[in-house]
Amino acid sequence: MKLSTKKKIYQGIAFNLFRLMSGILVVVLISILSFIVVRGIGVISWDFITKMPEDGMTKGGIYPAIIGTLCLVAGSMLFAFPVGVLSGIYIHEFVKDNWFKRFVKLMTNNLAGVPSIVFGLFGMSLFVNTLGFGDSIIAGSLTLGLLALPVIIRTTEESLKSIDNVFREGSYALGATKIQTIRRVVLPLAMPNIITGFILSIGRVSGETAPILFTVAAYFLPKLPSSIFDQVMALPYHLYVLSTSGTDMEASRNMAYGTALVLIIIVLLLNLIANFTRSYLSKKVKH
């Protein structure tokens, strides 16, 4: 056989393999989504997203859980984004390349692999008990924030690493200090990528159940929080409750699918907003 025909056959096999794999991925994704949409769309109504749960959570809405989740996402990001980005900048731009830096990086990577229930236990012990916050939005947000930190730190580091040194040198050559260079030249270039890490974290944080289990989530609390020291309901935990321990499992089944759909929509919306911000920022950089 001629070499070129052989090459073509290999190429054909490889292409089709890739095609098949991505096809499978799309099919799985669409099945999950359509399953949730089909089962959940019936329950969704204006009342469902704006009313308190009623009748042992078999009727009414999930309003407090939606608000709870939004509070937790906002709270955790308010904590994790600045802390994570600043740590990433510190590690990448200020720490010399030595054993300490490698150690910190190793720890950050390990932290990203710790199961979320461990974060939950740690959060309970530190924020709820030791610091005395009790089961509260602040305790839950901080715990979720810790969970998101490694991803934000890593993406910040990677984004900074991808900025060519010629920009830093160009700035120094004009008499700029290190801080000025980072703030005015490096960060604007790195921001679109840092936002990507932020998006990933939002997705992860809004869907987590284990970290909020012992730190904030209420089983049933049909009122809105009035301060950051209040407990709240949250969508992922509410979903768990509805599907495992409702008073009337059959009756709350549909409510569970509706809740899942709302959770997915919220994550999608947050992603869209973050994506929009990212492309806006990178456009501002390029054009």
Added chain:
Amino acid sequence: MIEAKNLNLFYGTFQALNDISMKVPEKSVTALIGPSGCGKSTFLRTFNRMNDLIPGVKIEGEVIVDDMNVYEKGVDVDNLRKRVGMVFQKPNPFAKSIFENVAYGLRVNGVNDEKLIKQTVEESLKQAALWDEVKDNLKKSAYAISGGQQQRLCIARALAVEPTVLLMDEPASALDPISTSKIEELIHELKKKYTILIVTHNMQQAARVSDHTAFFYMGSLVEFDETKTIFTHPVKQQTQNYVTGRFG
């Protein structure tokens, strides 16, 4: 007056510059030539202490700018870099508008009089022979103009902080012939006001733009003289071989 005195530079244990002494004439163009890796960029970057950014660099000897050894303790490096501007091989404008690129050096040095900034930006762009091409698009991103224009923008950016010395590391090597000749014309204009040190691999370019030429080989300064002399009857055989292209 800028000058190097018995300058040695080490990257870790590797000696990249070997006992270099050289007086760079004021308000003229001095070209640094020599084969790749001979230390031209390293030498150039000692004048604005750009090598400080590389870990493990050790420097012995003196580099004099404005009658002061820039490697003395307590020298204000940011201020030195204001006085000794630099243009890089690859155009490296910031992710900002054309205007803000030129204004950057002023802003980071504490100037916030907007009128003065506007005036300086215009003057710098005129000096860099770019004003007419961009005056209606100052708010546009610096990435929206051509590579040659970007390089002239980088020159304008360097001029805005009013340096006395301009270091240029192969400023035209990434550009097309037309942009290159524009940069060369510009250098010819600029030497009336600035002391210019330029690294180039292009012999014709060195011959065209420079008044003096220094030939480097393996970290040492082999010969330094008027450009005419270097290209017509150099003293050293090595220089002769290099400028006639007999080794590269």
